[in-house]
Amino acid sequence: MRSKMMFETPLRIIALAAFAGFALGAQAKDIAAGKAKAEAVCAACHGKDGVTTIDPSYPRLAGQHADYLLVALMEYKSGARKNAIMASQATGLSKADMENLAAYYASLKGPMSNKR
Numbered sequence: 001m002r003s004k005m006m007f008e009t010p011l012r013i014i015a016l017a018a019f020a021g022f023a024l025g026a027q028a029k030d031i032a033a034g035k036a037k038a039e040a041v042c043a044a045c046h047g048k049d050g051v052t053t054i055d056p057s058y059p060r061l062a063g064q065h066a067d068y069l070l071v072a073l074m075e076y077k078s079g080a081r082k083n084a085i086m087a088s089q090a091t092g093l094s095k096a097d098m099e100n101l102a103a104y105y106a107s108l109k110g111p112m113s114n115k116r
C-alpha cells in the first residue's frame with residue numbers, strides 16, 4: 001500500500017505542475033503592450049476608451065470577451081471574416097499582438113462588461 005502511494009504522489013505533482021503551467025500560460029497576456037498598440041492604432045476608430053467610436057456603426061470593444069475579440073482578429077487576418085478596413089488592420093498583427101489587444105479591450109469597462 002505504501003509503495004503504491006509513493007509511486008502515485010510524484011505523478012500527481014507532475015500533473016498539478018503541468019496544470020498550473022497551463023493556467024499561468026492562459027493568463028500571461030501582456031495588457032500593457034495591448035494598451036500601447038491599441039492607443040497608437042485602434043483608438044483612431046474604436047475610441048481611446050473602446051466605447052466612443054468615431055462612427056456609430058463601428059463596434060465597441062471595451063468589455064467584450066477576450067476570446068471573441070481574439071477570434072474576430074484572427075478571422076479578419078485569415079479572411080474568414082470579411083471587412084476591408086479590419087483586414088488591413090489585422091494583417092500586420094502577430095498572434096501575440098492579437099492576444100494582448102484582446103486582453104486589453106476585455107479588461108476595459110464598457111456597456112458589455114459583466115456586472116460583477
Ligand code: HEC
Nearest residue numbers: 038041042044045058059069072073082083085086089101
Ligand atoms: C480605420 C478604422 C479602424 C481601425 C484603425 C481599427 N478598426 Fe477594428 N473595426 C473597424 C470597423 C469598421 C469594424 C467593423 C467591421 C465589421 O463589420 O466586421 C471593426 C471591427 C473590429 C472588431 C470586431 C468587433 C466585433 O464586435 O465583432 C475587432 C475585434 C476590432 N475591430 C479590433 C481592432 C483592433 C485591435 C484594432 C487595432 C489594431 C482596430 N480594430 C483598428 C474599424 C477600425
